[in-house]
Amino acid sequence: MRFENRVVVITGGGSGMGLAAARMFAAEGAIVAINDLVPDRVAEAVGQVEEAGGRAFAIPGDVSDEEVARERVREVVSRQGRVDVLVNCAGISTIKPAVEYDAWRRTMGVNLDAPFYWSRAAAIQSMIPNRSGAIVIVSSNAAFAGFPGDVGYIASKHGAAGLTKALAVEWASHGIRVNCLCPGLTETNMIRDMEALDANRFVERRRRIPLGRIGRPEEQANAMLYLASDEASYVTGLVMNNDGGQMALYSGFSPG
Ligand SMILES: NC(=O)c1ccc[n+]([C@@H]2O[C@H](COP(=O)([O-])OP(=O)(O)OC[C@H]3O[C@@H](n4cnc5c(N)ncnc54)[C@H](O)[C@@H]3O)[C@@H](O)[C@H]2O)c1
Numbered sequence: 367m368r369f370e371n372r373v374v375v376i377t378g379g380g381s382g383m384g385l386a387a388a389r390m391f392a393a394e395g396a397i398v399a400i401n402d403l404v405p406d407r408v409a410e411a412v413g414q415v416e417e418a419g420g421r422a423f424a425i426p427g428d429v430s431d432e433e434v435a436r437e438r439v440r441e442v443v444s445r446q447g448r449v450d451v452l453v454n455c456a457g458i459s460t461i462k463p464a465v466e467y468d469a470w471r472r473t474m475g476v477n478l479d480a481p482f483y484w485s486r487a488a489a490i491q492s493m494i495p496n497r498s499g500a501i502v503i504v505s506s507n508a509a510f511a512g513f514p515g516d517v518g519y520i521a522s523k524h525g526a527a528g529l530t531k532a533l534a535v536e537w538a539s540h541g542i543r544v545n546c547l548c549p550g551l552t553e554t555n556m557i558r559d560m561e562a563l564d565a566n567r568f569v570e571r572r573r574r575i576p577l578g579r580i581g582r583p584e585e586q587a588n589a590m591l592y593l594a595s596d597e598a599s600y601v602t603g604l605v606m607n608n609d610g611g612q613m614a615l616y617s618g619f620s621p622g
Pocket residue numbers: 377378379380381382383384401402403404407427428429430455456457458476504505506507548549550551552553554555556557
């Protein structure tokens with residue numbers, strides 16, 4: 367029960383690894399405020415947490431809108447008194463060649479503007495005055511290297527790692543830790559949707575995962591819980607792979 371009575375905000379908590387994290391924080395005693403774009407999806411996530419005996423409530427809305435970030439954090443603080451943990455998990459990807467890429471602004475908005483807006487709102491309204499808080503920003507293996515066909519994703523995920531370091535060093539004196547989780551290929555709707563459009567998209571990547579399989583959402587959530595917990599009390603500014611060894615593999619080699 368590492369999060370007994372702690373107030374945890376999760377963006378993108380309606381699906382995939384954000385939903386897994388919501389369930390797992392709640393199972394360890396947290397009160398979880400779940401954001402996602404689609405209100406029905408948020409309601410369903412809250413229902414799943416409650417069904418398992420946990421505590422959760424809905425804070426739906428578009429993460430990329432700074433006013434929404436401020437308002438939703440205000441709602442959490444007025445209801446629960448504070449925000450102890452913020453997990454920025456909402457993310458989008460659009461597969462298109464760079465010359466035709468029309469999702470640049472939207473992708474930056476969701477993947478990079480949003481973690482800044484939500485982190486700033488939580489810091490101003492709760493974590494700085496309380497001199498305590500833990501923030502996790504979910505980036506990707508795309509924070510370290512490029513791949514063809516999603517320039518906005520790669521640029522925004524590199525940015526999320528930079529945002530993490532900037533906030534970690536600036537807010538350390540306020541007692542706030544900020545860390546970045548970089549998942550490798552993980553079995554969620556994001557990957558399922560991409561494979562539905564192009565069945566071959568991840569064939570080679572799947573073959574080149576040293577641990578021999580794609581990750582599970584719960585394995586990413588485990589890392590989020592660790593980074594948010596007191597066990598990581600000396601960890602800040604970390605950009606952490608959780609990828610079955612994908613980024614450790616020398617380019618051009620096959621796993622043994
Ligand atoms: N699945 C992978 O292989 C993988 C790998 C690396 C990084 N990631 C990152 O992990 C995070 C979670 O993704 P996932 O794999 O669980 O996918 P997912 O699609 O299951 O979950 C993403 C959630 O974000 C929500 N979302 C999207 N735009 C939003 C907005 N404007 N406002 C509020 N919510 C919004 C979606 O509705 C969805 O519920 C993302 O940041 C993604 O980039 C995923």
